[in-house]
Amino acid sequence: MRIDIVTIFPEFFDVLEVSLLGKARSSGLLDIRVHDLRDWTHDRHRTVDDTPYGGGAGMVMKPEPWGAALDAIVRDAATRPTIVFPSPAGEVFAQATAREFSGRDHLVFGCGRYEGIDERVFDYAATLGDVRLVSLGDYVLNGGEVAVMAMVEAAGRLIPGVVGNPDSLIEESHEDGLLEYPSYTKPALWRDREVPPVLLSGNHGAVDAWRHEQQLARTRERRPDLLEP
Numbered sequence: 001m002r003i004d005i006v007t008i009f010p011e012f013f014d015v016l017e018v019s020l021l022g023k024a025r026s027s028g029l030l031d032i033r034v035h036d037l038r039d040w041t042h043d044r045h046r047t048v049d050d051t052p053y054g055g056g057a058g059m060v061m062k063p064e065p066w067g068a069a070l071d072a073i074v075r076d077a078a079t080r081p082t083i084v085f086p087s088p089a090g091e092v093f094a095q096a097t098a099r100e101f102s103g104r105d106h107l108v109f110g111c112g113r114y115e116g117i118d119e120r121v122f123d124y125a126a127t128l129g130d131v132r133l134v135s136l137g138d139y140v141l142n143g144g145e146v147a148v149m150a151m152v153e154a155a156g157r158l159i160p161g162v163v164g165n166p167d168s169l170i171e172e173s174h175e176d177g178l179l180e181y182p183s184y185t186k187p188a189l190w191r192d193r194e195v196p197p198v199l200l201s202g203n204h205g206a207v208d209a210w211r212h213e214q215q216l217a218r219t220r221e222r223r224p225d226l227l228e229p
């Protein structure tokens, strides 16, 4: 899978060189290219923002560098990409979105800053690819970078081969619409706290049933919204 990320803070993404995604990059499973939006400016100050038409606080990202960046990235692309702009005004990112993105050949992420990007950029981007405005949740970040990091990790780990043991993807939170069951390891007694005896019983049927009950109980308590029809 190819992933292009456009940002005014390319160094933000240096951490994509570590851990499982870093390995996936070195092995060629993931081709991640990080671009500095300012490379597509032409003035001495490498300006990417300006004051909003109609007035108001803050600055808006100018359309010209975005248009040039998207043109350059899409020009040498093999397929029509999915172009994702993180935005608190977008659809909410979920495991289903991660799964969907993980099946794409080419994702382009555009990180907005300040009060956002000139709205015409989204319309133009739709001529180059399938545009998605995606929110990490109902809170406001300073820019799209942290959101892109979360999306790249959530989608990247679902690509076959990125996570060493594929079984570990099956039983985790949100895959079956429920929260994950609690996990324990040795020692069986730690600071007066016991591991639930059923897990030491060797009875796989009983373990499965207990885990499922735990999933339901946790979901009911912490995320009742997930159980609503």
Ligand code: ADE
Pocket: 086, 087, 088, 134, 135, 136, 137, 138, 139, 140, 141, 142, 143, 144, 147
């Ligand atoms: N940019 C600013 N806030 C954001 C959020 N909640 N999700 C995605 N991108 C954002």
